[in-house]
Amino acid sequence: MSASKSVSVKNLSKIFDGSGGKKVTAVNNVSLTINPGEFVTLLGPSGCGKTTILRMVAGFETPTAGDVLIGDERVNTLTPDRRDTAMVFQSYALFPHLNVFENIAYGLKIKKLKPDVIRAKVKEILGLVDLHDLETRSPNQLSGGQQQRVALARALVMEPSVLLFDEPLSNLDAKLRIHMRREIRKIQHQFGITSIYVTHDQAEAMSMSDRIIVMNKGVVEQVGTPREIYATPASQFVADFIGTANIIPSQVVAVNSERTEVSALGTSFHVKTSLSLQPGDTVKLIVRPEAITLSCDAGIPATISSSVFMGAYQDYVISSHGQNLLLVDADPANHQTFEAGEQVFLVIAPNKLHIVK
Amino acid sequence: MNILQRKLDELRLITRDPILAATILLVAASLVLFILWPLYEVLWEGFFNEQGEFTLKYYHDSLGKTENIRTLGNTVWLGVFVSAVSTFVGFLFAYADAFLKIRFKAIFNTLAILPIISPPFALSMSFIMLFGQQGFVTRTLLGLKETNIYGFEGLAIVQVLTFFPVAYLVLAGLLRQIDPAMEEAARNMGASRGHIFRTIIFPLVRPGIANAFLLVFIQSVADFGNAMVIGGNYNTLAAQIYMQAMGNYDMKGGTALATILLSVSVLMFVIQKYWVGDKSYVTVTGKPSRERELVADPLPLILVGVPCLAVSLFILVLYALIPYGSLVNLWGIDYTPTLKHYKYIVDLGLKPILDTTWLALISMPVTGILGMVIAFLIVRKKFLGRGLIEFSSLLSMAIPGTVIGVGYVLAYNKEPLILTGTATIIVLSFVFRSMPVGIRAGIASLQQVDPAIEEAAQDLGASSFKVFTSVTIPLIKSAFFSGLVYSFVRSMTAVSAVIFLVSASYSLLTVSIMSQVDGGKLGVAAAYSTVLILIVLVVTGILKLLLNRMGVNISDVQGG
Numbered sequence: 001m002s003a004s005k006s007v008s009v010k011n012l013s014k015i016f017d018g019s020g021g022k023k024v025t026a027v028n029n030v031s032l033t034i035n036p037g038e039f040v041t042l043l044g045p046s047g048c049g050k051t052t053i054l055r056m057v058a059g060f061e062t063p064t065a066g067d068v069l070i071g072d073e074r075v076n077t078l079t080p081d082r083r084d085t086a087m088v089f090q091s092y093a094l095f096p097h098l099n100v101f102e103n104i105a106y107g108l109k110i111k112k113l114k115p116d117v118i119r120a121k122v123k124e125i126l127g128l129v130d131l132h133d134l135e136t137r138s139p140n141q142l143s144g145g146q147q148q149r150v151a152l153a154r155a156l157v158m159e160p161s162v163l164l165f166d167e168p169l170s171n172l173d174a175k176l177r178i179h180m181r182r183e184i185r186k187i188q189h190q191f192g193i194t195s196i197y198v199t200h201d202q203a204e205a206m207s208m209s210d211r212i213i214v215m216n217k218g219v220v221e222q223v224g225t226p227r228e229i230y231a232t233p234a235s236q237f238v239a240d241f242i243g244t245a246n247i248i249p250s251q252v253v254a255v256n257s258e259r260t261e262v263s264a265l266g267t268s269f270h271v272k273t274s275l276s277l278q279p280g281d282t283v284k285l286i287v288r289p290e291a292i293t294l295s296c297d298a299g300i301p302a303t304i305s306s307s308v309f310m311g312a313y314q315d316y317v318i319s320s321h322g323q324n325l326l327l328v329d330a331d332p333a334n335h336q337t338f339e340a341g342e343q344v345f346l347v348i349a350p351n352k353l354h355i356v357k
Numbered sequence: 358m359n360i361l362q363r364k365l366d367e368l369r370l371i372t373r374d375p376i377l378a379a380t381i382l383l384v385a386a387s388l389v390l391f392i393l394w395p396l397y398e399v400l401w402e403g404f405f406n407e408q409g410e411f412t413l414k415y416y417h418d419s420l421g422k423t424e425n426i427r428t429l430g431n432t433v434w435l436g437v438f439v440s441a442v443s444t445f446v447g448f449l450f451a452y453a454d455a456f457l458k459i460r461f462k463a464i465f466n467t468l469a470i471l472p473i474i475s476p477p478f479a480l481s482m483s484f485i486m487l488f489g490q491q492g493f494v495t496r497t498l499l500g501l502k503e504t505n506i507y508g509f510e511g512l513a514i515v516q517v518l519t520f521f522p523v524a525y526l527v528l529a530g531l532l533r534q535i536d537p538a539m540e541e542a543a544r545n546m547g548a549s550r551g552h553i554f555r556t557i558i559f560p561l562v563r564p565g566i567a568n569a570f571l572l573v574f575i576q577s578v579a580d581f582g583n584a585m586v587i588g589g590n591y592n593t594l595a596a597q598i599y600m601q602a603m604g605n606y607d608m609k610g611g612t613a614l615a616t617i618l619l620s621v622s623v624l625m626f627v628i629q630k631y632w633v634g635d636k637s638y639v640t641v642t643g644k645p646s647r648e649r650e651l652v653a654d655p656l657p658l659i660l661v662g663v664p665c666l667a668v669s670l671f672i673l674v675l676y677a678l679i680p681y682g683s684l685v686n687l688w689g690i691d692y693t694p695t696l697k698h699y700k701y702i703v704d705l706g707l708k709p710i711l712d713t714t715w716l717a718l719i720s721m722p723v724t725g726i727l728g729m730v731i732a733f734l735i736v737r738k739k740f741l742g743r744g745l746i747e748f749s750s751l752l753s754m755a756i757p758g759t760v761i762g763v764g765y766v767l768a769y770n771k772e773p774l775i776l777t778g779t780a781t782i783i784v785l786s787f788v789f790r791s792m793p794v795g796i797r798a799g800i801a802s803l804q805q806v807d808p809a810i811e812e813a814a815q816d817l818g819a820s821s822f823k824v825f826t827s828v829t830i831p832l833i834k835s836a837f838f839s840g841l842v843y844s845f846v847r848s849m850t851a852v853s854a855v856i857f858l859v860s861a862s863y864s865l866l867t868v869s870i871m872s873q874v875d876g877g878k879l880g881v882a883a884a885y886s887t888v889l890i891l892i893v894l895v896v897t898g899i900l901k902l903l904l905n906r907m908g909v910n911i912s913d914v915q916g917g
Contacts, residue, residue, distance in 0.1 A: 060812055062367065077369040080815045081823075087816045093809035097831040106827075107817030158817060 004194045005071035005084070005161040007057060008033040012066035014052050026052040028218035029066070037192045039185070041205040044215035045241070050198045053215075054164050057196065059083045070162060081110075086155035087164040090171070092147045094139040100126075100150050101135040107158045125153045128187065145176045152184065156191065163188070165197040169204060181207055202242050206230070214238050236356050239286045246287040246325045250355075252277045262355060265300050265321045265346075271353045283355045289328040291352035294318075294338060299345030304338045320346060371740070377821040381740055384731055388749045390774075391789050395764025396619070396756065402767055403613040419613035425597070429617060432578050432594040435509065436621075439516040440573040446517065447524025447569055448562075450665050454525075455532035458651035459662045464669045465529075469522035471676055473843075474893045476850050476867050476886055478582030480515045482874060483675035485587065486682050486883075491689025507589025515583050518672055520576050524569035531565040532558075537649040550652070571629035575622055579757030581853035582867075586874050594618040598759045599856065602766075612767070615760045626755030679890070682883035698884035709885075713866040714892055716780060717848035720787035724844035728792045729837050732799025733829055737811065738821075754793035758853025761786065766857050778860040786854045791847035795840030802836035803829070838904050842897050849893050 009032050018024040027049040034040045042050035055061040057068055059080035068075050075083055086107075095103050101122055108118045126132050129149040139147055148168060155163060165184070169177045185208045188195050199205055205212045206226045214221045214229060214237075222234035233239035236247055250264035255277055259270040264285050277283065294316070302320035309315075314332035318325050325346075329335055338344055371378050403415040419425050454465055472480075487494050488506045495504045535558065543553045584596040594614055602611025652658075686693040702710075734740075735747045753761070765786055769776035776782040806829075814828045815821070830837060852867035859868050866889050873882035 058812075058816060060815075062370065065363070076366050077373065079370060079373050079820075080812070081818045081820055082373065085816065087813065089809040089813055091807050091809050093807060093813035095810060095814070095828055097828075106814065106819075110818040110823065154813075154817070 003161065004036040004192050006034060006036050006069075007162055007194060007196065008069045009053065009057070010067045010069070012053065012056065012068065013064050014049070014056060014061060015064045025218050027056070030215075030218075030220055031066075032213060032220065032223070034194060034196060036194055039188055039195045039197065039208060039210045041197045041199060041209040041212045042215060043199060043202060043205040043212050043241075044221075045200055047217075048215040049218040050200075050215050051166055054087075054166055054196060054198045057162070058085050058087050058164055084161040085164055086158045086160035086162075087166060088151050088155050088168045090167040092139075092151040092168075092171075094147055094150055094154075096139055099136050099138050100131065100142070103139065103150055104154045104157050106154065121157055122153075125157045128156070129153045129183075144172055145180065148172060148180060152187070156187065159191075159193075161194065163193045163195040165195065165199075167199055168197075170199075170201070177204070184208065206242075214241065216241075231352075232354055233286060233356060236284050236286075239284075239354070239356060244289050244326055246289065246292075246323075248285040248287060248323055248325075250283055250285045252279050252281040252283060254279055260355070265323065267300055269348070269353055270350060271355050272351075273355050275355065275357060281357075283357055286354040286356060287325070287348060288352060289326045290330065291349045292325065292327045293347045293349075294327065294329070294335075295345045295347050296336070297345065299347040302344055302346050304340050304342045304344060306340050307338055309337075318344070318346070374821050377738070380730060380822075381734060381738075381742070381746075384727070384734060385742055385746060387727070388746060391785055392749050392753045392756075392761075395761060395768040398767040399612050399615050399619065399760060399764045403609050403616060406609075415609040415613045416616075419610055419617075424592075425614065428592045428594055428597050428614075431509075431591055432618070433621065435513060435516070435591075435593060436574045436577040439513055439520060439577040440570045442513075442517045443521035443573045443577075444524045444528075444566055444570045446521040446668065447526075447573075448528050448566065449661050450521070450525040450668075451528035451532050453661050453665045454529050455535075456649065456652050457657060457662050458653040459658065459666070461666065461669075464666075464673070465525065468669055468672055469526055471672070472519045472522060474846055474850070474897075475676065475679070475890055476582065476870055477519075477580070477852055478586040478871070478874075479679060479886060480519050480672075480675055481511075481583045481587040482682075482870075482879065482882060482886065483678040484511060484515050485874075486678050486688055486879060487675070489689075491687075491879075493689065496689045505589070507587055508591045511587045511589070512583055512591060512593075515587055516577050516580060518668075518675070519580075519583065520573045523572050523576060527569040527572060528562060528565050531562045535561055540649070550654075568629060571625050575625050575629070575755050578618065578621055578625075579759070579853065581757070581759050581856070582871070585871060594621075595757055595759045595853065598763060602763055603857065608763075608767070611763055615763045618757050619760045622755045622757055622760075623752070626752065630751070679883050680887045683880060683887045685880070688879050688883075698880040701881055702884055702888070709864040709866050709869040710888060710892070712863050713849060713889075714896075716783050716863070716865075717787060717845050718896075719780075720784045720791070720848050721841050721845045723784070724788045724792050724795055725837055725841040727788065728795025728840045728844075729799045729830065729833065730825075731792075732796050732803055732833075732836075733825060735796070736800055736803040737808065737829075750796050751793055753789055754797075758790065758851070758855075759857070761790070762854040762857030765854065777858075778862060780863055782858050783855055783863055783865075786858060787844070787848035787851060790851060790854055791844040794843050794847070795836075798836040798839055798843075799833060802833040806832050838900070842900055845896060845900075846893050849889060 009030060012027055012030045013025070014027040016024045016026055030049070030053065042053060044050050052061060056063050057070075059075065059078060063076065070084060095106065098106065104122045104125060105118050108121060113121075122135070126135060129152055131146065131149055131153065134142065134146065139150065142150065151168065168184075169180050172180060181204060197204075197208060209226060211223060212226055212229050213223050216237050222229055222238045229238060229242055233242060233245075239245040239247065248264045250262040252260060253263050253268055254261040258272075260273050260277055261268050261270050262283060262285060269285065271285070275283075300320055302318045302325075305317040305319050305324065307314065307316050309332065312330070314329040314337055316327040316329065316338070318327055329337070403419075404411055404413070406412045406414065450465055453459060454462055484506065486492060488504065488511070489495065490504060492504065495501045539557060540553050543557055548556070578593070579595055580593075581595040581599065584593045585599070588596055595618060598611050598614045598618060601607050601614060682688050683698050684694055684696070685691070686695045686697070731746065731750050735743065765782060766777070768774070769782055776785070810832070811824050811828055814824045819827065850867060852871065855865055856868055856871075859865055866885060870882045870885045870889070873879075873885060
């Protein structure tokens, strides 16, 4: 096994020639470092540049500016076949004219390993991904989940320094996706291979990553652990993209070293923040749905606009001071439930609040 | 940003893949050498006199002659007429194929293949056998002594019958892609069938109609074989170039005409590819959700179905006349069965038959491989000059054979490349004449293949060359083998370009047939044609059989 390597990109940009001579900036001056053995997710909506970065690391796209480093080596001038990366493609990209065994052995044959070594390695990997008895099947005889495993096995068997995943689970159904999420994470841990994982699915990013890189419109919005990104989003975009957020326009009333006082919903809140603010600044107050609880007697007055029973939880939309807020009661069986039209009071947990500019 | 560094990186990336770099250079060089250079020679030859001084004399002479102006007018008028009628007939066939509940639709595809596997002037021969001076209809049945089908009428009818399948294939492809759900939606909103046709179907295929018209036009103006055989006094440019250059030994006058013909064809090609080519709505709507309910009303069946079947039968009869004509004593007068025409061929020597076959066989793999390599480079690779490679390789489809024939004569009869009279020059003309269809098939089938499959191979350590041989070729093998078959067939039946290149050392079947028609020996010409068609059928049959054994299923070769 080759040692796991770090990956860094420095001031990386990619500008595509769009139709009609228009230039499209897919990636705009991005710098990142991914540590050896780390599992990092590039998360963002489609067109945010995450796949382009992945493809530049693999060597399928040439950067317009900036450098890609694998370990300490600048790899800009290496073609994909000479880079020590292995990619798992969104469409799996299995070779339809080769069977499962031949698909997985493809890269090993190019390395000119001995046939018995190839056989042993392929067998071992097949066992790891639970596909022992399918080696003579052709890809079109496999289910989506099986194809996915072959694609994973084909990349793993190369024992690359860096594993690249391009939305590998997006073609699977919901249950299988959750299962494969755990599988991939388990195998990655076991091998300790540096992994870059591209997805637009926040649940995937949250459940698998050591760190998440949130991207939007070609730039990095925030880098952090799943916990940091959820609790202290760096921007309105991140707050909105990760989980559900109530974004309430508010104004800074007073600033002191401990807490910043902002006014919203006809009252004021004291919020911890690292932003440097002046009284009078307009900011956005981020309130997660689970930070709000309903009460019959005291708090911020509000009206229930809609109330939907979802089984494990109760979904509310409530209206207060001209704002529509989402609220989730995670334990409706033990709480009083409210119906649309009822007058209620909101209680907002102050330590779960966060502000962004 | 350091631009120099970027350029250096890009250069390094290409040199890291020396086989790719070498292939690009080789392909570019061969296209320049065997397509662009001969054209350049044609364009410039007419501007210089024997002493190498610049002059407009030859163009002035050519364009000054009323005869040549009339020839140009003839060519364009014939092109417009034939394209309009062919497009209309092709549309009827396409409509019948997609919408009508009639049997024997399989005939339509046979009709589309027949002009490709037979000599390009086969229908002219049959037509003369039916309506000529010793024609079965004119002489045997009606007893007419003085008939003349040579000229515009004969040529136009024969061209329509030969070229309407091109329009049919284009339009049938479009009609098949129209989602019946759209028609159902319109009917659901209260539209009648006629109204749907006028407001939905017709507007959707309108770009296809323009496309079909231009494709037929390009073929009509380039048609050399029929013009020579049945054109009579109705001169067209394609034939006139040959007669001027080879008959009157006036190469410079010939090139002036060739330049004019080339301009007409290239103009149409550019319009077809860059203006009409992109304007298809049908592809936007995606794949049909399900099969269309076919129309069984008597009115459309009588108005469209019956004429289509009648035309089909007529064409089949015309083709059947060729083998039949080769087996009778003296066509039009004495229909006693005989093998004497075949004996005559054997006595004359089998050289044209053998030469043609082995030259076509040599060209086949060269064309097939080069075609796939070019398709791969065009679709998958980014490099300086890719646009030029794409344009020049597809352009050669639009260049009339007579023009490229003149170009080859001019380009390769002097240093640095003397090829006149060799087998090489014939093989080269076969290769570069039939390659565009292979390239198009390759491009079409590569576009169906997820590029990620090839990227995966490269990601796993395969070089560009290894990716091409171990992944690309196996995935597009049916296009590859179709290209092989088409190349062989097309080479066997080629005449317009190679007629300039044959020499004492190499004679070709098509050229022999033509000289027999010219000498009035229809029986011998028919015998040669029958042999040609048999060789084509046998070789392609063997190829298909071998490929089936290997598990490759090749679609029927459809040309254009």
